[in-house]
Amino acid sequence: MTQPPQDLRDIVKGTIDGVISFVESEVIPLEQQYRHILENEAKLFGDDGKLVPEIREAREKIRSKSGKAGYWAMFSSESIGGGGLPVPVSIYVQEALYRKYGAGHLLMGWANGFITTPLIASFVDGPSHMFTLASEVIRADVVPSLVAGEKTTCFALTEPDAGSDLWNLKTKARKEGDEWVINGTKQWITNSPYADYAAVFAVTNEEMLAQHKGGTTCFLVDTKQPGVDTSTIFPIIGHVSSDCGSIILEDVRVKDDYILGEVDQGFKLSMMGISEGRLGYAAGCLGLAEWALDRCLEYAKERVTFGRPLADRQAIQWMLADSAIEIFTAKYAALRTAWLVEEYQAEGKVPIKEISIVKAYMMERCQAVCDRAIQIHGGMGLSSELGLEEAFRIARTWRIPDGTSEMQRRTIAARLLRGDAVF
Ligand SMILES: Cc1cc2nc3c(=O)[nH]c(=O)nc-3n(C[C@H](O)[C@H](O)[C@H](O)COP(=O)(O)OP(=O)(O)OC[C@H]3O[C@@H](n4cnc5c(N)ncnc54)[C@H](O)[C@@H]3O)c2cc1C
Known part of the structure; x- marks a missing residue:
């Protein structure tokens, strides 16, 4: 199934209308108020690489209002207090948001090397499905x-x-009474400079790890506690900073109650988060690619060379058509996969092959669509004014997190070779 039934279509429409009206009333005015900072990275980040206080406060304000309006956790499970909206709805909503707003909206996320957003929680910053396996203490x-x-x-x-x-993890947790003591370094962690908690995966059973049978456990660490250092932030792809950094853990103590999921089963748990992320970013890419194509359709009709609009030239038309072919294919692959996630959930399974196909295809095609968009716009495509170069950078970035394109292909091939060649 790729189309939602009527009742879900109403939910999709209501949600999209609601989120867009929230963005217009709560986010855009703040972006206008802080435009002088947002447009200048020298003013946007402090010497420590963190966002300056005004912008951090603005992002926190948006998140908290989005929480109250029911948007922040709308895709989190109802069993932990989230909105419980089905996965296909999340595809439509992310697509609509990225298509309407495109690149360059730092306060919503997806710009300046940011992949977190204060508008809607994702597995890298909010109450993901991993928290459905949280202890009573964490839940409370x-x-x-x-x-x-x-x-x-x-x-x-x-x-x-x-x-x-990931079988080469070095961060270790050793048991001391009813506590665990964690030592190690995590790197490339989105939202690490700002997060109140970190879901830290550490080795708890070397033997299981060596046999590739598990052996890691996920601990929920309070980032303000002694022994946790989140001060390093990495500049990413043409920006002076980002929301991605390292976490150094030195003799960090965590109680048994702060284990997420089961001991030694951290990898299985991590896949709950990563699978959620792969589809979420794919939907973002879909909307971003549509936004870039929309810009091309406008520009190709407007821009005249040699006495005729670009839109009259076959070379340009083919680029537009190629982008449309890829967007259409990606959209229905993403929706089909989202429905499979819903169907498989009852059996406790995840359509891993399909999620990997969508992740690899959409990220690569989004980059191709953005690349063509820059080409069609000529010099204007490279200027930061239109946001196309930012879209290209976002699409390029997304090919790495949550498993690179090569790792997706590895997963797809492994499934095929095990006999899963059903499409
Ligand atoms: C912006 C950003 C945000 C991120 N956010 C998070 C986060 O929130 N949490 C988190 O835990 N991690 C996060 N990551 C880390 C991300 O998941 C890793 O960067 C990614 O999994 C790749 O690992 P690596 O960088 O060590 O590359 P490597 O594993 O060293 O790979 C290097 C290259 O070799 C290829 N390669 C590796 N092994 C093979 C193989 N067997 N066959 C063929 N090719 C291979 C890879 O595809 C890649 O092209 C983030 C990364 C980025 C860039």
Whole structure:
């Protein structure tokens, strides 16, 4: 199924209308108020690489209002207090938002190397489906503030020597009484400079890890506690900073109650978050590609060369058509996969092959669409005024997190070779 039934179509429309009206009344005025800072990275980031206080406050204000309006956690599970909207709805909503607003909206996210957004929670900053497996203590002490958008979290899996190859994790947790003591370094962690909590994956069973049978556990760490250092932030792809940094953990103590999921089963849990992320970013890419194509359709009709609009030239028409072919294919692959997620959920399964296909295809095609958009706009395409170069950078960035294109292909091939060649 790729089209939602009528009742879901009403939910999709109501949600999109509601979020857009929220953005218009709560976000755009703040973007206008702070335009002088947002447009100048020398003013946007302090010497420590963090956003300056005004912008941090603005983002927190948006998140908290979005929480109250029910948008921040609308895709989180109802069992933890979220809105419980089905996955296909999230595809339509993300698509609509990115298509309307495109690149360059820092206060909503997706600009300046940011992949978090204060508008809608994702698995790298909010109450993801991993929290459905939280202990009673975490549910009582932490989850309500995450659902309300008052606090944020981050997903700390990658390390300096373990990105694609997660069997090489070095961060360790050893048991001491009813506490665990964690030591290690996490790297490339989105939202680490601002998160109140970090979901830290650490090795708890070397033997299981060596046999590729598990052996890691996810601990919810309070980032303000002694031994946690989140001061390093990485500049990303042409920007002077980003929302991505490292987390150094030195003898950090965590109680048993602060384990997410089961001991030694961290990788399985991490896939709940990563799968959510792969589809979410794919939907963002879809909307971003549509936004870029919209800009091309306008410009090709307007821009005249050699006495005729660009739109009359076959070379340009073919670029437009290629982008449309890719967007259409990606959209229906994403929707089909979103419905599969819903169908499989009852059996506790995830359509891993399909999610990997959508992640790899959409990120690569979004970059191709943005590249063509820049080409069609000539010099204007490269100017920061139109936002197309930012869209290209966003699309380029997304090919790395949540598993690179090569890792998606590895997963797809492994599934095919195991006999899953059903499409
Ligand atoms: C903007 C951004 C945000 C991120 N956010 C988070 C986050 O919130 N939390 C988190 O835990 N991590 C995060 N990451 C980390 C991200 O998941 C890793 O960067 C990614 O998994 C790749 O790991 P790596 O950088 O170590 O590259 P490597 O694993 O070293 O790979 C380098 C290159 O080699 C290729 N390669 C590796 N192994 C193979 C193989 N067997 N066969 C063929 N090719 C191979 C890869 O595809 C890649 O092209 C983020 C990264 C970025 C850039």
